[in-house]
Amino acid sequence: MPAGRVLSSLTLRGRCVVGAGLALLLVGALLGERALVQLAVFTLGLPLLSALAVARQRFRISARRTVTPARVPRGEDADVVLELANADNRPGGLWVLTEQLPGDLGPAPQFVVERLGAGERTALRYRVHGSRRGRHVLGPLRLRLVDPFGLVERSAVGADSAPLLVLPRVRPLGAGGPAGGQGGGGEGARRSIAVHGEDDVSTREYRHGDDLRKVHWRATARTGELMVRLEERPWRAQATLLVDTRARAHLVAPHRIRPGDDEVRPGPAGDDAPPVDSLEWLVEAAASIGSELARRGAVLRAVTDAGELVPMSGHGRLSAEDLLDRLAVVGPSRMPGLGVGIEHLCRAAGEGPVVCLLGAVGPDDVVELIRSRSGPTTDLAVLTDIESWAAPGPGRGRRGPSAASRGALAGQRDDAARLLRAAGWRVAVARADRTVAEIWAELGVPAPAGPVRVGGLHGSPA
Template identity: 30%
Template sequence: MSRRVRRWWPFTVRGTGALLLAIAAFVIAQRAGIPELLYFATLMAALLVASGLALLLTRGAGTVTRTITPEVPEVGGAATVIVRAGLRSTLPSGPGRWSDALPAGVSGLAEGSSPATGSRLSGGAGGLHARYDIVGMRRGVHALGPFEIVTTDPFGLLRRRLALGRTTPVTIAPAMVELGALPAASGEAGGARQTTTLQLGQGADNLVARPYAPGDSMRRIHWRATAHRDTLMVRQEEQESSPAATVVLDRAASRWGPLALHAPGSDEAFETAVTACVSVVARLVHEGYTVDVVDSDGTLLTDPVDGGDDVEARVVAAGFASLRARADDAAPRVVPAAAAASAGPVIVITGALDADDRATLGSVAHHSALPVLLVVAERGELGRLHAGGWRAAVLPPGGDVAPAWDAALEQGYAGVGS
């Protein structure tokens, strides 16, 4: 019996046997004239009818809550789903099976056995705790559910499918690949890789002090200034500045396939570009850069990410779960004007480039301390880009970002003003 037939057929194996036995008993009793066998067939039929009435009177209902850990899994990453379902019914039901519908964006085995439930009249309403693992397959926001329980009557002859609760959205973020470190020498990265600390005054004893304010830490009390002024004083807070970097994700539709404009995860090349983008952001943030992520038209795709805030970098990746390509501008360009004029590192992630694009990019690299270009395409002509100072590499759609990143960093370097 196929899966589709089993879903339609209301009888269990025991119920199917009872039905066949009742039919056979009726036929044999009619032809052989055996009254006892007719009574038996009538009893079996009555038992099946009673089972059906019991299921109709059950009218099961319940609520479903799902907990997903981690809350935002990545493409290729695993997550655990814990389901808590409460089932209420007028009459008790026998053990059955549960299943949770999984969307195309995730994979896993979401089914198992469910225990018998008691009657609501006797205070025996039951609950079900289920657990299963999923793996993110496609970037986007998907829906888990509905949660379905297949219950049986107290005699175990008939089954009924109950869909409980609502669906639960699950966000699948783009995969974040660990990339190699930037050049170790500060001069290679524009001389500003390390976070700088600006202090007012010279030395710990000469720091500028200010009056104490509610909420200030007692550890910051400036005891010499306090004794001198006869009022509680605290040290001036340190001010930190981080070097800035820009990541350009070119979302112009002409660089990608038509599917990139529609559902996330549909275009392999664009998915590779998004993965490269969030991976580069994570690497730059880890190195201490404050990162701006912009589109090729200059649109800011997310709030600036502070240097050293690795958690915020993952928040950016989660926010890119539903990112899609966009329609082209009237005058499309690969690098926006603000990024082209930046003296800090500029990492550009784009699709297939034509001759005009390569000519435009040739003059941009000389303004940046670390110009990196990742071209997501099957092949690309990079000779002119290398000569123009870009650290450029071709990243095949669906390919590994890390080797392409390493290959780009190994290319020749063009410093500011070179």
């Protein structure tokens, strides 16, 4: 074996032994002590013999992983069984095995297997914690061959791996919310919110873009202004989600935040794993709301600012599982605005209701959204108070916006909310200390607002 390979394979203990042997050799030569020289030769020969023994070891190992479950919500654990088999016809030596894991799943587990017989198998178990949403890879396995004295090691890396998908959490929303507890209505059907009869049907002022077939002539004659019938699409027909993932619209947390970190994370009371930033909150809100709508039987579609999320089959309709799989890998985008997302939203939603989950937005961001959704329908919007996630934690150095920036963001958000409400939308503001269920319940209650005129848009309270 070349001397360079021997030196590179020495462990720290082996290097110390070599250093001690050289020192003994030098002292023995200077003092003329043959016994010290003999001891030095033996000391230096031991790492060499160990390196030769390790180099001669041959191994054939097969590994197979079973991950249970293979799809785990963020904040929960998955169990992994690593089945190791000695495929050689000779027993193995001393093997030190390290499973390579992404840092977001926890520390890399290590195992020691000694003299696994030819054809024998052993099962190694460990657990991973899904602290960050995304698609992760378990493995490959790193094998270290070590001599009995721990002086020399030899490493090899396998090619085997297994996937783990960490999904956004789905939070229970309760019986409230928009159209909560309502039934009936097939696909494409509509449900009027009138209670007593045609004379008591809910109406509002005509807005540009409204279908003239929806004009309510009795109310028009009674008020002297052109009025249209106010209808809601049933959530059991079709529903579309718009998720704002723009990096510029969120305060995105550092990439690696593991359990046990000392960062103080703002969140609702009782939540031991709150979303780390506003983007994660919106993704979990989309997962929770979408799963609820799918449970009610809605034809579900989902769009981000970069385009539509479609299942692996390529069709537009999403099941609850499809939605979670697609949201699991959604990250911050570099899109400057919502224009692309609104175009896809118009094509996907049609006349069905939409739920827009927005980051930091202002009036200019929602004007195009209002124009694209004109008509007698009740749509929903969640505006995110991204400043509430900006509380810095010790040792993280995450700086929140200044007081002036906070004021500007709050003012723009309030202006956007007034525009949306004036156009007939139901609006709620999400903060770090509020749950998705609270926001969903708030969206089920209409909030009146006065008429507003901006850039040729005119709205009145629904």
